[in-house]
Amino acid sequence: MTDQKQDPNLATIVHTSQGNYPVIVGRDVIDDLGLELQKTGQQGRAFIVADEVMFSNPVRRAQEALERGGYETHVLAMEIGESSKNIATLEVVYSWLADRRAERGDVVVAMGGGVIGDLVGFVAATWLRGVSVVQVPTSLTAMVDS
Numbered sequence: 035m036t037d038q039k040q041d042p043n044l045a046t047i048v049h050t051s052q053g054n055y056p057v058i059v060g061r062d063v064i065d066d067l068g069l070e071l072q073k074t075g076q077q078g079r080a081f082i083v084a085d086e087v088m089f090s091n092p093v094r095r096a097q098e099a100l101e102r103g104g105y106e107t108h109v110l111a112m113e114i115g116e117s118s119k120n121i122a123t124l125e126v127v128y129s130w131l132a133d134r135r136a137e138r139g140d141v142v143v144a145m146g147g148g149v150i151g152d153l154v155g156f157v158a159a160t161w162l163r164g165v166s167v168v169q170v171p172t173s174l175t176a177m178v179d180s
Contacts, residue, residue, distance in 0.1 A: 056073075059177075064096050065099050067168075068104065072103050076141050078139035079107070079137075081131060081136055082110070083153070084145040085112065085145065096143065112150075119152065119153065127157050128157065142166070142167050143170060144168070148171075148176045
């Protein structure tokens with residue numbers, strides 16, 4: 035038995051050769067996004083890329099949670115679909131990050147379905163040789179893909 039309090043929303047910790055990361059699943063966990071990100075030691079700013087459909091309540095809640103956690107936030111809402119998986123869409127996100135001078139110590143947050151998750155994952159892996167990424171999937175398919 036351990037004295038540590040178990041997080042009721044923590045599903046697992048994934049261990050990889052590049053580092054470890056938590057996978058958190060639960061009801062209303064978006065409201066703790068900033069605190070959970072702090073636990074990872076992540077600093078810098080948070081750049082949220084969201085499916086335009088998700089833009090109202092969930093994105094606002096994520097932004098507020100990140101700001102409560104001490105992160106400066108920037109939000110890009112995009113109209114996304116399978117046809118968005120192209121260089122032109124990547125260019126929009128890269129330009130947005132460049133205009134805001136996103137740095138290696140910052141984090142990119144994907145909010146939406148599978149296309150947003152794929153797009154933002156690729157952007158995070160290739161921006162300045164790689165920046166941190168947080169996936170906030172909003173569909174079952176996106177959860178599986180994440």
